[in-house]
Amino acid sequence: MTAALPFVQSMHAAALQRRLPGSGLAWLDAARTDALQAFADRGLPDQRNELWKYTSLRALAQRAFAANDAAAASRAGAAALLPVPARQGSRAVFVNGAFRADLSSLDALPEGVAVQSLAAALRDAPEPLRFLLDKRVDDDDDGFTLLNRALAADGLILKVAAGAEVGEPLHIVHVGLAAEAAAAFHLRSLVELGKGARLRIVEHHVGEPQTGHLTNIVRDIGVHANAHLDWTVVQQAGADATLLRRSKVRLHDDAALDLHALELGGKLVRHEIRAELAGARSRFNSRGAFVLHGRQHADMEVLVAHRGRDSFSNAVWRGVADNRARGVVHGRILVQPGADGADGSFYNKNLLLSPDAEIDTRPALEIYADEVKANHGATVGQLDEKVLFYLRSRGIPLETARRILVRAFCSVALDGMDPAPLREHCEALLAEQLPEVSA
Amino acid sequence: MLTIHNLHARIAGKEILKGLSLEVKPGEVHAIMGPNGAGKSTLGNVLAGRPGYEVTQGSVLFDGKNLLELEPEARAAAGLFLAFQYPVEIPGVNNTYFLRAALNAQRKARGEQELDSMQFLKLVREKVKEMGMTPELLNRAVNEGFSGGEKKRNEVFQMALLEPRLAVLDETDSGLDIDALKRVAAGVNSLRSPQRAFLVITHYQRLLDYIVPDFVHVLADGRIVESGDAQLARELEAHGYAWVRERTPVEASA
16 A cells, blocks of 8 residues: 555655745645645555656665755755855755755846745745746646645746846755755746846756765746747766656747756656747757666656747757666657748767666657657667777777777767766766776 | 788787787888788788787787787887878867876886977977977867768878887878878888887888888788899789789698
8 A cells, every 4th residue: 555655654744844935825835735645645646657667765765864854954065065066156055955045156246136045035025926836736736746736845036127137147056965864955936038038057066975865846937028038957966866847847938948947966856847839939949868887767848849830950869778777768759730831859879888777768759730840869889899999999998998988978968968077077976977888 | 120920910809810920120111911801901000900800820029018818908008100091080078188188198108208288289389390280289179070081191100190010001002192102101201210210001002102101011811922122012913813823832822
């Protein structure tokens, strides 16, 4: 029985124990109660769910998580983990799921940019967030979005006014630190770019190796007409971390999102990106790579829905798995009726470095409009022996040759990433990740 | 410098080299000619240590060392270079990065000081100029999108930079038009020196008009059946490989 699962029990216990920000607001209490009830009915997603087909939660279901890390607000050591590019510039820092004003730096943000933690927003002015938090349970919800709705205690509310342009990137840093017990953090975030606004976000995940926390992030990202969001994800979560993300993106007329993702850390990591190209000529480019070792598991779900005429999407993802690691890539392009002239493509190549590694890739197209261009392709392979020999014949030792080729394989995910220091940082991280590549 | 004795090698269970012997001294240029399927490319690949080629008999000494027991990268560090018949494209690997990794790996293996990026750039720019390459080459991925001729020239350019003691050119002339052939040959000739030897594997005599060899060997059915000077190549051109077969002593073809 699902009710007996330690995971489920611990979530219900958390709901009873913890007084969440904004509790006492009737609409919010009701929404949280409904979500928790729906979670009790639905439980954790299982592999019959098409979007969880290759990601098993059986091990997770046997684990219990503390309701939160009560000491998060004062935990020391986070500053030392801040990634290099985030140490300068504007940043919003979360430690064990809680916003930390003392570690953040938001004063230099230009006019027109408003950043607030969810906890603060619920305390100061909850009503504007009602549209976000007071939603009915629907078919798209899974166990984690329901838990998020029931238990989210913090997050980031970020709004950029129409026409505002933010030149320097804003870093959003999630830091995981060891606590008394492994805890679950549910974060609910909102990013809104007004008409013609421009913003760069760099999202970092870092952590101590043995924390065992679960981070469950749900966010809505709205990019209004002619606005442009540049979003880079640099994920180096701690080796024991469970990181689940759902990002729901809506792009209006002529709006654009450029996503770069480098997924290197964590034990069980998932990112479900639901991009809705609602507006005419809206554009979504995504490039990403994961490099997995040991028994890491990463699941990238890139779900693109074209609704606007002449909307454009292009996805190029790369996966590398060594040892007993497991990767999942699911790219879906749905072209809705009326999205005539849409152009969507999804390409995914994967590299297995060990006979025990596994990567499952599924590209899928569903087209219900006219004059549509849609392409997809997916491969899983090994390093090319001919190329390896070519490098060795020039004097490059086998191990180095393998590293060079894996790095080159992934580097396509960094194409177009700027500014230059960020790209260099990511290249260095990739290089660091690769000495572990096995023979 | 290179002593091949009674070399037998096979690939996928099929014997290709059947008792090949050859002696190459410093400063010499040896041409290996022969019909398709004679084992020319197999010889180059066996010398460079390509996986999949199995030596069943015989020996290869390179500067007195047993070449066959070295990994491909160790052979390169010892001074052996193979110019590939089909150079591979390596998307995502920048030429400058690749060349520096190769040169420094060899230097390290030989116990020499590695070059820092300034030293390397200075050297590589000199070589680009010497070999008449376009400097943009350095910013491109290795062989990616290169024409056949550009790939072959890039092989010779790599050779110029890595300065091997023995270079094996595996059908470097194949697929080249006459202008590209002349440029490739000029590059090779500029690298000839009393310390360096070449093994030029080719199907056609044409290349040997531009890279004049000291010795010409005819390889047929896995062994050398005829050796001579540059004149032999011209006779082959005039008479074809069938002519050699007729001249081959009975005991050699048995």
